[in-house]
Amino acid sequence: MIEGVITDAEPQRSILERAISGDEVAFAHIVAEHHADMARLAYLVCGDIDTAEEAEQAAWAIAAQRLKDLRDPERLRPWLMSIAANEARQIGRSRRRRRIRELAVTDRNQLGDPDRAAFIDLANALDRLDPKDRTIIGMRFIGGFDSAEIGRAMGMSASGIRVRIHRLLARLREELGDD
Amino acid sequence: MTEPRSTDAFEARLGPRLVAFTDPAIVRRIDPLEVSRTSLGARPQRHAWRLSARWGAAIAASVLIVAAGVVILGRPADSDIGTFPTPSTSATPSPAASSGGPIPVALLHPWQRPYAVAPDILGGPEVIRLTSGLLELVPTPGAAESRSAIVATSDDTLEVTATGETAGCAAGDTGAYRWSLEGSGTVMTLSAIGADGCAAREAALTGVWVRSNIGGVDQPSNGGPPGGDPVTLRPGTYSTSAFDPFGVAGASGQVRYTVPEGWKPKDDRPESFTLHQLPMEPGSDAIDTVLVLLARPRMSADFRHDFQDVCGEDLPQPMADVGGAAEDLLEAIQARPGLTSAAPEPVTIDGYQGWSVDLRLAADWNNGCSVAPGTMQVPGTAAPTRIVNVPILLAENAELGVLGPQPQGVEIGPDHPLRLILLDLGEGQTLAIAIHVPDPAQASRYFEAVAQVTSVIESFEFHKPSP
Numbered sequence: 001m002i003e004g005v006i007t008d009a010e011p012q013r014s015i016l017e018r019a020i021s022g023d024e025v026a027f028a029h030i031v032a033e034h035h036a037d038m039a040r041l042a043y044l045v046c047g048d049i050d051t052a053e054e055a056e057q058a059a060w061a062i063a064a065q066r067l068k069d070l071r072d073p074e075r076l077r078p079w080l081m082s083i084a085a086n087e088a089r090q091i092g093r094s095r096r097r098r099r100i101r102e103l104a105v106t107d108r109n110q111l112g113d114p115d116r117a118a119f120i121d122l123a124n125a126l127d128r129l130d131p132k133d134r135t136i137i138g139m140r141f142i143g144g145f146d147s148a149e150i151g152r153a154m155g156m157s158a159s160g161i162r163v164r165i166h167r168l169l170a171r172l173r174e175e176l177g178d179d
Numbered sequence: 180m181t182e183p184r185s186t187d188a189f190e191a192r193l194g195p196r197l198v199a200f201t202d203p204a205i206v207r208r209i210d211p212l213e214v215s216r217t218s219l220g221a222r223p224q225r226h227a228w229r230l231s232a233r234w235g236a237a238i239a240a241s242v243l244i245v246a247a248g249v250v251i252l253g254r255p256a257d258s259d260i261g262t263f264p265t266p267s268t269s270a271t272p273s274p275a276a277s278s279g280g281p282i283p284v285a286l287l288h289p290w291q292r293p294y295a296v297a298p299d300i301l302g303g304p305e306v307i308r309l310t311s312g313l314l315e316l317v318p319t320p321g322a323a324e325s326r327s328a329i330v331a332t333s334d335d336t337l338e339v340t341a342t343g344e345t346a347g348c349a350a351g352d353t354g355a356y357r358w359s360l361e362g363s364g365t366v367m368t369l370s371a372i373g374a375d376g377c378a379a380r381e382a383a384l385t386g387v388w389v390r391s392n393i394g395g396v397d398q399p400s401n402g403g404p405p406g407g408d409p410v411t412l413r414p415g416t417y418s419t420s421a422f423d424p425f426g427v428a429g430a431s432g433q434v435r436y437t438v439p440e441g442w443k444p445k446d447d448r449p450e451s452f453t454l455h456q457l458p459m460e461p462g463s464d465a466i467d468t469v470l471v472l473l474a475r476p477r478m479s480a481d482f483r484h485d486f487q488d489v490c491g492e493d494l495p496q497p498m499a500d501v502g503g504a505a506e507d508l509l510e511a512i513q514a515r516p517g518l519t520s521a522a523p524e525p526v527t528i529d530g531y532q533g534w535s536v537d538l539r540l541a542a543d544w545n546n547g548c549s550v551a552p553g554t555m556q557v558p559g560t561a562a563p564t565r566i567v568n569v570p571i572l573l574a575e576n577a578e579l580g581v582l583g584p585q586p587q588g589v590e591i592g593p594d595h596p597l598r599l600i601l602l603d604l605g606e607g608q609t610l611a612i613a614i615h616v617p618d619p620a621q622a623s624r625y626f627e628a629v630a631q632v633t634s635v636i637e638s639f640e641f642h643k644p645s646p
Binding site for chain 1: 187189190192193194196197198199200201202203204205207209211212214215216217218219415416437
């Protein structure tokens with residue numbers, strides 16, 4: 001029956017198998033489909049565009065080598081995003097590039113822009129989180145994954161992720177003054 | 180993602196803010212194929228894979244148009260099973276190619292321009308066919324025509340010579356082009372070596388082309404449909420080319436589908452897309468099955484309304500007072516005299532919801548037209564009569580008569596049961612999917628056919644393009 005069918009699985013499996021066999025176009029398809037999520041998460045974790053780009057590139061190289069170990073195509077997206085986050089954490093840590101973002105004073109027009117100020121507040125609040133916590137936040141709100149999926153991707157229990165998300169949200173709510 | 184999500188207002192605001200926060204990370208474009216090549220080949224090239232617009236379009240198109248089609252304007256004989264496209268497993272020019280030599284096998288395909296895959300990356304709808312001795316640029320409105328003899332002059336160069344006067348070219352005009360293939364031979368780039376004697380041809384040929392798998396290859400030009408006979412697809416996943424269910428003209432790849440062995444794409448136009456499964460061998464037990472997709476279908480008028488001349492040659496007309504939403508069409512179809520309808524069932528295909536219903540001609544339906552003696556006669560009627568099919572749906576623009584011999588709509592005839600699926604694609608767009616067994620001798624195997632084609636329908640992935 002057609003009812004309730006999720007049609008992504010079969011094509012994804014086919015593409016995945018072709019990519020595992022070294023098909024450049026199939027792997028390019030995967031890159032095109034997941035690049036944005038990986039880039040966003042890497043940037044969220046490390047806070048630097050160049051580092052995020054490097055992390056994503058490293059993540060693709062790792063994914064190409066280990067793709068054959070991924071048996072379930074439905075796990076592809078969280079798997080790729082977790083690799084990108086790992087690389088971003090490691091590269092970011094080694095370069096110690098993270099720093100508090102400050103509102104640019106050279107552009108006076110931005111000083112009165114509440115959206116811009118809120119943006120900077122968010123950046124600074126994120127900056128004060130542990131990189132692993134930024135990964136969890138990114139997996140949740142950029143990836144859209146639930147606690148079980150995040151836990152599988154990060155090697156943690158679903159309940160542990162759930163508790164951590166609760167605490168992180170409370171902290172962000174307080175730091176952002178958003179009640 | 181089965182976990183109940185919080186309805187907390189802060190969380191609801193945080194998600195979009197985080198996405199916006201990370202927007203700078205995706206401003207820089209990448210070249211997926213270069214990333215793929217670098218990653219698979221373990222050739223570290225830091226920052227070497229940022230996108231060039233041209234290759235971005237080409238590769239995205241090669242992904243989206245795995246087997247991009249060309250517009251089929253005619254209907255080849257169904258009994259003529261096409262050949263597979265010539266395999267292009269190597270991107271390496273044929274070693275046999277030499278001065279004045281044969282065209283490398285990897286090039287012997289129809290090729291089409293990458294369609295727009297992003298608002299700022301535009302491609303055209305032109306199609307070229309490369310056969311063993313001829314290069315044809317399939318005429319399309321506004322495009323220059325070209326038909327040239329073609330030979331390979333080296334491992335990666337071609338020489339084309341106009342064989343007659345066509346738009347912008349004089350007979351004998353010669354040009355030289357360098358070719359290269361990328362990916363698995365699915366993307367070809369042609370670049371002129373010096374100025375082509377025919378400037379219009381140079382403008383038309385130069386650039387990126389994506390291999391099309393619908394048109395036949397290496398067939399003589401006989402004025403047939405652009406791209407040649409539809410070929411039987413290899414089992415695999417393909418994308419539509421011109422079919423436009425989302426109403427974004429010119430955006431290819433809106434429907435991706437996976438077929439097993441034995442399916443031919445017969446029709447790929449903005450308003451309709453048709454797949455046909457034929458028995459692979461004479462005497463085969465396979466069921467002749469047609470799968471028709473109609474974008475924005477309208478309810479066809481029936482015999483009591485505007486469509487009186489059912490026995491004549493007039494084209495059917497849409498019913499103006501029936502809306503185009505799936506529910507509107509379903510209600511009108513169920514109310515149509517002459518049909519029996521099973522109870523509609525809700526369906527979801529790739530996240531889009533709609534209704535599925537099995538339709539048959541009512542046993543007591545005897546409307547017909549007088550015909551010559553000896554033809555089909557309705558039992559109980561005095562005059563020789565042929566049963567009139569009951570029309571239900573019309574393709575967009577069908578009444579304009581521009582669709583040629585391909586299906587202009589969907590109707591139900593004797594021994595022609597039909598499963599109809601009506602999907603709501605959002606924003607007022609409705610898609611009709613009809614499963615049809617055209618051979619009356621196989622009507623008893625209708626549900627078997629439906630079961631077989633269901634896997635194809637289940638494979639549908641809809642890709643809504645950006646307007």
